[in-house]
Amino acid sequence: MYRRAKDVHAAEELLAVLDADEQGPWVLSPEQLGVLIRAVHVRSALLPSASRQHPALDAEIRAAYLRSRGAPTA
Template sequence: MITLTRRRHAPHLGAGLALTLRPSRTQPVYRRPEAVATAESLLAVLDADEQGPWVLSPEQLDVLTRAMDVRSARLPSTARQHPDFDAAIRAAHTHSLPPHPG
């Protein structure tokens, strides 16, 4: 669960998702149709609920962190808008990954 301490994080996250969902033949961000569908559904959720809290699946966390990476690379200033919130999402994504076999 991603719990917010401040309002209006959804536009911040939605902008990154929208950036990654723009058609791009040279560098598609999401190669699998399932990832595109997950990103689109997550964007709809964020548009509908700007405050949260959100319960995000591992797949949603994966497409969201990928969107954050693209957003940070293309628009570095946006990475400084909500660094604590971005860090919380990255931590949730890390915890959602299955453990590596030892």
């Protein structure tokens, strides 16, 4: 799913953080948010019912990703 070495590294770091502390709060780098949003999109495409299980969390992830890219959120 991730072709670039920096994306693989960001995904590995993200997994390590999530494994260490399931409760958060987490401060994620733009790269980590990028791989997380890609995973959310893949999950939604492959398992549409899964994307409806936690819509608020998915929305927060998307909003954080947009903020990390400098895009205004509504």
